Amino acid sequence: MIVTVTPNPALDISYRVEHVGIGASHRVRSVHERAGGKGLNVSRVLHDQGIATLATAPVGGALGDAVRDDLTAAGIEHSLLPVSGPTRRTIAVVADEGTPGEATLFNEPGSHLGEADWRRFRELVAARLDGASVLVCSGSLPPGCTVDSYAELVRDAHARAVLAVVDTAGPALLAAAEAGADVVKPNAAELRETTGHDDPLAGAQQLRERGAAAVVVSLGPDGMLTVTGEGVWRAAPPFAVSGNPTGAGDAAVAALAAGIERQEPWPARLRRAVAWSAAAAAAPVAGELDHRVFRDIADRIEVEHL
Amino acid sequence: MIVTVTPNPALDISYRVEHVGIGASHRVRSVHERAGGKGLNVSRVLHDQGIATLATAPVGGALGDAVRDDLTAAGIEHSLLPVSGPTRRTIAVVADEGTPGEATLFNEPGSHLGEADWRRFRELVAARLDGASVLVCSGSLPPGCTVDSYAELVRDAHARAVLAVVDTAGPALLAAAEAGADVVKPNAAELRETTGHDDPLAGAQQLRERGAAAVVVSLGPDGMLTVTGEGVWRAAPPFAVSGNPTGAGDAAVAALAAGIERQEPWPARLRRAVAWSAAAAAAPVAGELDHRVFRDIADRIEVEHL
Numbered sequence: 001m002i003v004t005v006t007p008n009p010a011l012d013i014s015y016r017v018e019h020v021g022i023g024a025s026h027r028v029r030s031v032h033e034r035a036g037g038k039g040l041n042v043s044r045v046l047h048d049q050g051i052a053t054l055a056t057a058p059v060g061g062a063l064g065d066a067v068r069d070d071l072t073a074a075g076i077e078h079s080l081l082p083v084s085g086p087t088r089r090t091i092a093v094v095a096d097e098g099t100p101g102e103a104t105l106f107n108e109p110g111s112h113l114g115e116a117d118w119r120r121f122r123e124l125v126a127a128r129l130d131g132a133s134v135l136v137c138s139g140s141l142p143p144g145c146t147v148d149s150y151a152e153l154v155r156d157a158h159a160r161a162v163l164a165v166v167d168t169a170g171p172a173l174l175a176a177a178e179a180g181a182d183v184v185k186p187n188a189a190e191l192r193e194t195t196g197h198d199d200p201l202a203g204a205q206q207l208r209e210r211g212a213a214a215v216v217v218s219l220g221p222d223g224m225l226t227v228t229g230e231g232v233w234r235a236a237p238p239f240a241v242s243g244n245p246t247g248a249g250d251a252a253v254a255a256l257a258a259g260i261e262r263q264e265p266w267p268a269r270l271r272r273a274v275a276w277s278a279a280a281a282a283a284p285v286a287g288e289l290d291h292r293v294f295r296d297i298a299d300r301i302e303v304e305h306l
Numbered sequence: 307m308i309v310t311v312t313p314n315p316a317l318d319i320s321y322r323v324e325h326v327g328i329g330a331s332h333r334v335r336s337v338h339e340r341a342g343g344k345g346l347n348v349s350r351v352l353h354d355q356g357i358a359t360l361a362t363a364p365v366g367g368a369l370g371d372a373v374r375d376d377l378t379a380a381g382i383e384h385s386l387l388p389v390s391g392p393t394r395r396t397i398a399v400v401a402d403e404g405t406p407g408e409a410t411l412f413n414e415p416g417s418h419l420g421e422a423d424w425r426r427f428r429e430l431v432a433a434r435l436d437g438a439s440v441l442v443c444s445g446s447l448p449p450g451c452t453v454d455s456y457a458e459l460v461r462d463a464h465a466r467a468v469l470a471v472v473d474t475a476g477p478a479l480l481a482a483a484e485a486g487a488d489v490v491k492p493n494a495a496e497l498r499e500t501t502g503h504d505d506p507l508a509g510a511q512q513l514r515e516r517g518a519a520a521v522v523v524s525l526g527p528d529g530m531l532t533v534t535g536e537g538v539w540r541a542a543p544p545f546a547v548s549g550n551p552t553g554a555g556d557a558a559v560a561a562l563a564a565g566i567e568r569q570e571p572w573p574a575r576l577r578r579a580v581a582w583s584a585a586a587a588a589a590p591v592a593g594e595l596d597h598r599v600f601r602d603i604a605d606r607i608e609v610e611h612l
Contacts, residue, residue, distance in 0.1 A: 023408045024410060024411070025411040027415065062372065065368065091412070102329045104332075105330070106334055108334045
C-alpha cells in the first residue's frame, strides 16, 4: 500500500474558452471539476495502474466536500481530515485558439492550517502507515505549516519501517532530506532554487550530503538524473514528449513509489518513471496517462550508468 | 416593495494577482466571494439605500447555498427556488499592476433551466408580486429558457397592477418590449445588437414602437438617453466617471425602479439614475455606491428635454 499526503489539496476547475485576452470578458464554453493536488494525482495514477493506494489530505467547506465526492466517484481510497479552513480552488483556462497544454493558471493560496490541525493530520497519516510500504509527500505546504512538516512525516514513516518519497521544494525539501527521506524528487528549477546549484548533479549531491538516500531530478522532456548510494544514472525517453508538466512530475513520483514497493533495481524504477512521466505529459489532465504514448515508449528508454 | 428577478445568478469570485499573463501560472493573493447576478446587484443597491426589496432567483448545489448564505449575511430579503442544476461561478481577476477596474472576467454559462423549473420559478415570482409596486428583470436568461421568459413575467406583473422594468438584450428584450414592459434599459451596444440601429434615438424609438412604454439607453460615462410617451430627455453627469460598467448599469436600474415606485417625474428619475450609476462605476464591486462620488455629483446632473 502506497499512502500519499496532500497537505494543500484543491478543487481543480478547468475552463475552455475561445481565446484568452487580458482585460477581456470571456464566455466559458465548458467547465470541468476534479479533486486536485500533487499527492492526489499520484494516487490517481497508481489507482489507474491497479496499485493499492490511500490518499490523505485535510479538507474543509463545500470545496472540501467536492474533493471528497470526486475521489469517491473515481474509486480512489481516501482518508480525509475535516478542518475548519475551506479547501482552495485552482482555475486552469485553456483556449481553443492556442497551443494545447498552454493553460493560464490561477492558484488560490489555500487556508491556514494551524498547529492543532496539523497535529491531528499527522496522527491520521501515522495511523494509516501501519502495514503500508511507501509514504509519498507531494506539493506545497499550506500557510501555517512549519517547514519541518514533511520531515516529521518522514520520521513517522521510518519509525514504522515505511520508506518515504518527498516531492517539494525550498526549505521543506531541505528539512525532508535532513530527516533522511529515501527519495526526494525536485525538478531542475526547484533544485536550483533550493540548493543554489545550476548543475543538477552538484545540487543532487548536496541533497544527498544533507541526508537524502536518493535524489531524482526531473529534467522535463530530457528525462531524469538520479544520484543514489549505488551510483548515478541518467534516464531519457527516445523522443521528447512535452505537455502537462504537473502531470508528468506526479506520474514520475507514482512510478518511483511503485518501484520502491516492488523493490525493483534503480534502472527499472527509472525506466518506469520516465515512461509514466512521458505518458502523463501527453495526457490532458494531471493524474492520467496516455496509454498510446506509454506503449510506444516503454521499451525504448535508455538508462545510462554514469 | 421592488421585486428583482435574476434567472441566471452566480457566485462572483474575485482574485487579486500581481499581474496577469496569458499562459502564466498566477499565485492568487486574495479571494473574495459574493452573491452575483444583475438582479441581485439591483437589490443590493436598493437595500443599501433603505428601499424595501425582495430578490428572487433559482439556485442549486453548493454554489447556490453560497449565494443564499451571502444574501442572508447582507440582510437582503430573498426568495430562492431550489433547482437541480448547480449555480454558476464568475471569476474576476484584478491585477495590482494595471488600471483599476480593468478586470479579466471568466463567466460560466450556467446550468440548463428546464421548462418545469421555469414554471415553478414563474409561480414563485408571481406569488411575491401581490402587494409589490415594481418588478425588475435583469440579466441574461440561462440555457433552456425561451426568449419569451421575461415577457411572461411582464404580463404576470401587469395582471397584478405591478410595473415592470427589464434590463436585458437581444430577442428577450424585443419580447419584453412587445409584452409592454414599462421601462427597458439597454446600453448602447445592446440596443445596436438588438435593433440594428447605430443611432440610440432610432433604436429606442423602435423599442417604443414594439410596445415598451419607456426606453432608457445607458451611454456609459456620457449619461442616458430616454424616450417616453411624455418626451425625450438626455441626462448627463458633470464629469465622466469610468470604472465598473456592470455596477453602473445595475445601479441605474435600481434608481429607475425606485423613481417609478415613488411616482417621480422623469427628470427626477433620470437625475437619480445618473447619480447612482456614476457612484456605482466608482465603487470596486457591483451593487455598491461610492458615497463620496454620489454627494459630489447628485446636485449637478443636467437633464435636457429634447
